[in-house]
Amino acid sequence: MKHVTIVGGGLVGSLLAVYMARRGMVVNVYERRPDPRENDVYGGRSINLVVSHRGWTALRGAGVDQAVREITVPVHARMTHDREGHTTRLPYSIDNKAIHSVSRGELNCRLLTEAEKWPNVHLHFDHRCVDVHLDTATCTFTHDRSGGSVVVNGDVVFGTDGAFSAVRQEMMKGRFNFSQEYIEHDYKEIAFGPNPDGSPRMDPQCLHIWPRQKFMMMGLANLDGGFTGTLFMPHAGEHSFERIKDERDLMDFFQAHFADAIPMLPDLKEQYFRNHQSSLVIVRCDPWVHKDKVALVGDSAHAIVPFYGEGMNAGFEDCRVLNDLFDRMGEGDVGRVLDAYNEARVVNGNAIADLSLRNFVEMRDLVADPSFILRKKIEGHIQRRHPDKWLPLYSQVKFTDIPYVDAWNEGLRHDRIMEEVLAMPNIEEQWDGEAVEKMVLTLLDRA
Numbered sequence: 001m002k003h004v005t006i007v008g009g010g011l012v013g014s015l016l017a018v019y020m021a022r023r024g025m026v027v028n029v030y031e032r033r034p035d036p037r038e039n040d041v042y043g044g045r046s047i048n049l050v051v052s053h054r055g056w057t058a059l060r061g062a063g064v065d066q067a068v069r070e071i072t073v074p075v076h077a078r079m080t081h082d083r084e085g086h087t088t089r090l091p092y093s094i095d096n097k098a099i100h101s102v103s104r105g106e107l108n109c110r111l112l113t114e115a116e117k118w119p120n121v122h123l124h125f126d127h128r129c130v131d132v133h134l135d136t137a138t139c140t141f142t143h144d145r146s147g148g149s150v151v152v153n154g155d156v157v158f159g160t161d162g163a164f165s166a167v168r169q170e171m172m173k174g175r176f177n178f179s180q181e182y183i184e185h186d187y188k189e190i191a192f193g194p195n196p197d198g199s200p201r202m203d204p205q206c207l208h209i210w211p212r213q214k215f216m217m218m219g220l221a222n223l224d225g226g227f228t229g230t231l232f233m234p235h236a237g238e239h240s241f242e243r244i245k246d247e248r249d250l251m252d253f254f255q256a257h258f259a260d261a262i263p264m265l266p267d268l269k270e271q272y273f274r275n276h277q278s279s280l281v282i283v284r285c286d287p288w289v290h291k292d293k294v295a296l297v298g299d300s301a302h303a304i305v306p307f308y309g310e311g312m313n314a315g316f317e318d319c320r321v322l323n324d325l326f327d328r329m330g331e332g333d334v335g336r337v338l339d340a341y342n343e344a345r346v347v348n349g350n351a352i353a354d355l356s357l358r359n360f361v362e363m364r365d366l367v368a369d370p371s372f373i374l375r376k377k378i379e380g381h382i383q384r385r386h387p388d389k390w391l392p393l394y395s396q397v398k399f400t401d402i403p404y405v406d407a408w409n410e411g412l413r414h415d416r417i418m419e420e421v422l423a424m425p426n427i428e429e430q431w432d433g434e435a436v437e438k439m440v441l442t443l444l445d446r447a
């Protein structure tokens, strides 16, 4: 029986604990923060995330999908809000498929509770990893409250300790490729409360987007009738967080760009100046493993920008793939399993990093662009008529388990085809005609 040390009991660490427990391994999870089920580690904020198809596949594989489904809200469409307050609803798929919104804190608590149901899982909170000896899979943790420390030996260490991973830090001392990039945009959360009677102020089945090219705001429904709003903006320059210095700047800015949101945010001023402004970082690295001893899983291996809502889903998929490889190769040669994991996942981690940056452009500019809306209509039309030949990129990422790297390549092929189609004369008038369909099919055969 293998003894597994999991560093970080966040979303990915707690799911991985369930997967490894199901294999009969003895699992010790060390988390630097207090138990979120007993302490408000999220500072009272209701930050939410979207679970997509591949996230559900991974949750199902660990037998925890039902427990999670109970705390989610289905989201079927984007709803864009223009400067005048007009809204446009764009369904995510032609067959009413949904992504699911969930509170990060509640999801973490659920997964920890599911992990703890296994007698072979031991959760240790307030333990911060300060050192890892890679060749022996030995970790040192300090206990944040008592100041004491503990040295833990195991057969394998999984680093699920997030974007600023201590485990990865140790791997960087050896032959290790690493890049870290801060994008110019920061973000700030602003909660939209429900109406006084508890009803939602906007359609809860939509992801609300206020695309303004250089910046944007989005809102995602919570179970309590409220929405978590997130404002993404450059940290400096014109239209930036830096420019909003006082209440007057804030209200002028909202009046100019998000006027329809103001009546829904009676406490905007308090929230804006109270809530933390956070940065967004992209981390790529390679390899994700060290011999048969250590593997990075989740954000520690691939921190990405949140614009596809796939960071956690990608981390959950890491867990599912790792488990599939153990199923296929057995537990006798862990080194072989970790090598195969590295081979399978690094390329996909890089692909979802690229896809996420691409979706940022789509969300902030294109959803308000008539040619983007036309492209979506044409794609929907072709998909309806030829579902075996055309699956839009968004659907591949959010509604299938197609590897991210294959989706990325197929998306590039779609771009080439659509560029030619949208260049057709009078395309606006005849987009649903036979000529367009014929052209797409010809280009598909050629591309």
Ligand SMILES: Cc1cc2nc3c(=O)[nH]c(=O)nc-3n(C[C@H](O)[C@H](O)[C@H](O)COP(=O)(O)OP(=O)(O)OC[C@H]3O[C@@H](n4cnc5c(N)ncnc54)[C@H](O)[C@@H]3O)c2cc1C
Pocket (backbone or CB within 6 Å): 007, 008, 009, 010, 011, 012, 013, 030, 031, 032, 033, 048, 049, 050, 051, 127, 128, 129, 130, 160, 161, 162, 163, 164, 165, 166, 187, 230, 297, 298, 299, 300, 306, 308, 309, 310, 311, 312, 313, 314, 315
């Ligand atoms: C604004 C925003 C919106 C997002 N929206 C989505 C979305 O809609 N869908 C989606 O799939 N993803 C989304 N993401 C990404 C998602 O939040 C991350 O991909 C996900 O949280 C990664 O999970 P993780 O467990 O790998 O890392 P984390 O959630 O960061 O968890 C790491 C854990 O390790 C602990 N830890 C850290 N260091 C140590 C240490 N030294 N010792 C012990 N423990 C340690 C931390 O306390 C934490 O609990 C979003 C991210 C942001 C910023």
